[in-house]
Amino acid sequence: MKKYEIFINPKMLNQLDKDIWMNEHVPAILKIGTNQYSIGLAYRGNIIRKKKKKSYNIIFHKPYTVHGAHEIHLNAEFNDVSLSRNKLSLDFFDRIGVISPHSTHILLYLNGFCKGIYLELESFDQYLLQKRKLPMGPIIYATNYHANFSLLNPEKELKTKLDEGYTIKYGxxxxLSNLENLIAMTNTLSNEEFEDQITQVLDVNQYLTWLACVVCTQNFDGFIHNYALYRNGETGLYEITPWDYDGTWGRDLHGKPLDHDFVPITGYNTLTGRLLHFPHFKKKYHDTLTSILENDYTVETQSGNIDELFQTLKPSLHLDPFIKTSVETLDQEKEFIMNFIQKRSAFLKQHMMKLL
Structure with missing residues (x-):
């Protein structure tokens, strides 16, 4: 596991701690091996900012990019006893063919003090598109629960703007006006008009593949939050990508067990509901999910992935001052995840008839 060392003036660190909700970056130095970089440092996330082990956002200043990235995230994964659900989920999406940030575990030190094990995540931005040799196009983050593709917010009140819940990352x-058009057509077009026009705006097959992955991992927030939209510069179609998937594989975002049947096979949000109204889209979703359940979402496939992840963590667990996870805890958590996969897979297979 790589060692990351951040050096920051204590006055700057105090500035961050004085206002944990400040998003402005403060200057610092990041050292990785023999390489040293000038960076901007800030806390990131929502619930995690109140925890003793916080997550960080890093922007590179000099050099401006490192390994093709201008920005990275260091996630504490504090509420996940396995420290691995986020990575396991994003790797799962990537395996299936959905654009997904790559990630790796690192050991973080701040001014010589070990802050523990963190998950380094790519930022989903224009630099990621360049690295993946993908067509350039706007990227919009779903930053809160209002990003539900509906005219109503989660409190069932009319939205004042159709772009509520969204933030431009690149573009x-x-x-945002183009995104508003997608939301408007989703909520106002007749069935005949919607069926005819939606494939001119949205990569439907890609969306249904993403939907199948969210349903398998059971990210309760994933349908109205924890995603980004990318408008492919060549096709002009929206594609969707996952983000923040620690509340998965049988636990919620607070780390508490979540029943295997908590999220229905059809997921939820207005766009999904409209798409699954049509038999040929339903059939495509059925076939995609069936293939995933047979080949990717299995105990046999995921067991090896989990073993590999946990083996990278076990030697460094004792160095993390903020967690109580032990080698025994990880072994128990693997059993927990395997049990969830078995039950979730059986549940989804039982409800396949809803898709025919």
Missing amino acids: EKKD
Whole structure:
């Protein structure tokens, strides 16, 4: 596991701690092996900012990019006893063919003090597109629960703006207007009009593949939050990608057990509901999910992935001052995840008839 060392003026660190909700970056130095970088450092996340082990956002200043990235995230994964659900989920999406940030565990030190095991995540931005040799196009983050593709917010009140819940990561203001058009057509077109026009705006097959992955991992928030939209510059179609998947594989975002049947096979949000109204989209989703359940979402496939992840963590667990996870805990958590996969897979297979 790589060692990351951050050096920061204590006054700057105090500035971060004085206002944990401040998103402005403060200057610091990041050292990785023999390489040293000038960076901007800030806390990131929502619930995690209140925890003793916080997550960080890093922007590279000098050099401006490192290994093709201008920005990275260091996630504490504090509420996940396995420290691995996020990576396990994003790797799962990547395996299936859904654009997904790559990640790796690192050991973080701050001014010489060990802060423990963190998950380094790619930022989903234009630099990721360049690294993957993907067509450039706008990227919009779903930053809160109002990003539900509906005219109503989660409190069932009319939205004041159709772009509520969204933030431009890369692009221009007009790109939000294009997204508003997608939301408007999802909520106002007749069935005949929607069926005819949606494939001109959305990569439906890609969306249904993403949906199948969210349903398998059971990210309760994943349908109205924890995603980004990328408008492919060549096709002009929206594609969707996952983000923040620690509340998965049988636990919620607080780390508490979540029943294997908590999320229905059809998921939920307005766009999904409209798509699954049509038999040929339903059939495509059925076939995609069937293939995933047979080949990817199995105890045999995921067991090896979990073993590999946990083996990288076990030697460094004792160095993390903020967690109580032990080697025995990880072994128990593997059994927990395997049990969840078995039950979740059986549940989904039992409800396949809803898709025919």
